[in-house]
Amino acid sequence: MFYHIFNLVFEGIVDMSMENKKLVEAITSMDEDFAQWYTDIVKKAELIDYSQVRGCMVIRPYGYAIWENMQKVLDGMFKETGHENVYMPMFIPESLLQKEKDHVEGFAPEVAWVTHGGSEKLAERMCVRPTSETLFCEHYSHIIQSYRDLPKLYNQWCSVVRWEKTTRPFLRTTEFLWQEGHTAHATFEEAQEETIRMLNIYARFYEEYLAIPVIKGQKTEREKFAGAQSTYTIECLMHDGKALQGATSHNFGDGFARAFNITYLDKDNQLKYVNQTSWGATTRMIGAVIMVHGDNDGLVLPPKIAPIELVIVPIAMQKEGVLDKAYELKEKLSKTFRVKLDDSDKSPGWKFSEYEMKGVPLRLEIGPKDIADNKCVLVRRDTREKVSVSLDNLQDEIAKLLDDIQKNLYNKALKLREEKTFETDNFEDFKNIIEKSPGFIKAHWCGDEKCEEKVKEETGATSRCIPFGESKRDGAKCIVCKKEAKELLYWGKAY
RNA sequence: CGGGGUGUAGCUCAGUUUGGUAGAGCGCUUGGUUCGGGACCAAGAGGCCGCAGGUUCAAGUCCUGUCACUCCGACCA
The missing domain is CATH 3.30.110.30 (C-terminal domain of ProRS)
Known part of the structure; x- marks a missing residue:
């Protein structure tokens, strides 16, 4: 009898706690199903929406803001090393694509073809660029004549299309955003130097900004890029133990130059082929950040690329003075940090979960009690650590914490990689x-x-x-x- | 491209076995009370049941086709 009652009560408790848990646990646990966890995050953190277009995604403002931050940093690094941005057509005539044999064989199975303009059939069909080597080569063959024209250090930000069989947000989509650098040099050695220089830039970007440690190295013959003489890569390791190629840099030697007849007259009055490189990084980097730093409560973003570094959550905001103080803090802190104040009438608890889901590195709670004490509460996304800090040295405290979060994420990722x-x-x-x-x-x-x-x-x-x-x-x-x-x-x- | 799974409200899904008035929870809107870890009350809005054919007096439900998403493989950043 007693036992029976106990059981009923016990079951009741279990049921209730499980229901509560379900309410709070909005996403699948990564240990249970990593792929589902990933999909939950990209949707629930509002990075993307699936579109009507097969294999393509809508990148939503929060996801795109991450990409913009990545672009800003990388683009700065490219410019610092003397590169210029250009824009190539998105279509490639079939004859142009076919000029380099290995290259076309590598990409042929996954290109999309345009066959009609309006209702008229095109004399020559064109593919939607899967990558722009051929276009750059064609252009270089026009503008390079002398050793004085070298090196040419071009880059473009664009989207490319590869007709993939199966797709996953950020990791593999039919259309994706990237940058592709294409350079032309007088000698093989210079091209090699450039190839490694850009590989190092990617490595630095991953480690310093994305807080992801990388293995730098060279691809084997089997794994190298179609048409390249040698391919270099940075490899990183995801939470589930799978590797992800973070970015690649290729030395083409004079292979493309021979196919496209890109020649220059050297100082010694000899006609020579240029040596080329290409290097690229894609929106897949967003996937890497998710799969390296994310946890069971959602995304965790490194401060340096987070669209919002600090979210202000006012507590009991209907009370006199709370919102005023929150606005005041927002205005002050926005001069130094990327700040969002959430003054919507959602409950504080809801906001906590929401911004954890979105991976915002720091949360600032400000309520009547804090205001009375001239303080506020700061909560880190990575460790959940809560500290109460004085409003007087808030800026320094935030800067220090963001810096510490950035470092901690890198160290955690490094430790994970070492363990695996x-x-x-x-x-x-x-x-x-x-x-x-x-x-x-x-x-x-x-x-x-x-x-x-x-x-x-x-x-x-x-x-x-x-x-x-x-x-x-x-x-x-x-x-x-x-x-x-x-x-x-x-x-x-x-x- | 092969194998599995799923398409019904914005989201998660029930309803399909056995054809007969379109459902729930969450979210959304309005008003009020709340607010330091996903609040509560009340009143609302919202659906061509993925799409196209077929069977039937009648299809979310049965049949055929097709498309999309998802997972596992082969190909790729």
Whole structure:
């Protein structure tokens, strides 16, 4: 009898607590279903909406603001290193696309074709650019004549279209936003220098602004860009242990120059081919930020690229003086920080959850009690830590906290990557790791593409890069064929 | 491109088995009370049941086709 009653009561409690939990837990837990967690975040943080167009998304103001912040910083870095922005057509005539053989073969399966203008069939169909190498090359062939015209350091911000089979917001969409740098140089060495310079810029951007640690390295032959002589990459690791290519930089040598006849007359009066590079980064960076820093309460944004660094939530705002004080703080703080004051009549608790979902780094609570004490409460998104601070040195306190959050996010991400990075010489171990605790695996390789292929077939992992600054161990053997190793590689399942 | 899942109100979904008046919760609007972790009361607005055919007196429900989203693979940033 007692037991029965106890059970009923107990069940009642359990039911209630679960109901409450459901109300609060707006998104799927990342441990339960990482893919669903990701989808929940992009929608609930109001980054995107799905559109009527297959595989394409609407980037909403909050999502686009993140992109604008990324653009602003990267564009500044490009300009500092002497690059100029241009804009190329979005269409490429078929004949132009086909000039470089490897390149067209790489992209042919995923281009969209325009066949009609109005109701008239075009004499030559055009593709919607999947990337603009051919257009830049065509243009360079017109404007480069002398060694005095070099180097040409161009970049463009635009969208490109690749007809992907399956799509996911930010990670892979049919149309996506990016920047593509295209440069032309007199010598191979200069092109190589540029390739690495831009790779380093991406790495710095990831680490300093996105708070994401990266592995810099070179792609293997199998993984390199269609038409490139060598491809370099920055690789980062997501929360679920999958790798994501953060940005790439390619040295084309004179391959495209030969196909497009881009020549210049050198000092020695010899006609020579230029050497080219290209490098790009995309809205996929937003996906990286989500999957590296996000948690079960939503997005977590690094302060340096957060559209809102600080949100002010007034408490008991119908009470005399609260809103006035909140407006006053907003005005003062907006001079230094990106600030939002939420004076809507939602409850404070709702606002707390909402801005946590949106990953706003800092929350400022101001209520009657604080005002009486000349204080306010600051709450960090990353650690949930609450501090009560005097209104007198608020600016300094906020600056310090934002700086600390930025650093903490980087350190947490680095720690996560270290925990998920393994090294092995044994193929069976390799398979086990990939299956049971996915992450980066460092393993030696003989240089044969067949071994690379075998790893992919049997484990699903691909080679991510030949890392800079980490050399192979003397006498090490290939993880697959056990022959003498040529390189140490990072491997992993990738997005 | 192959395999699975899902399309009904802005969102999450019930209703489909067995055809017969279009539903719930949340959100939204208006008014009021609240406000330091997703508040409450009252009154409202809101749907061509993804789209197109077909079967039927009658289709959200049955049949055929198609489109989109999503997950898992192959391809890619």
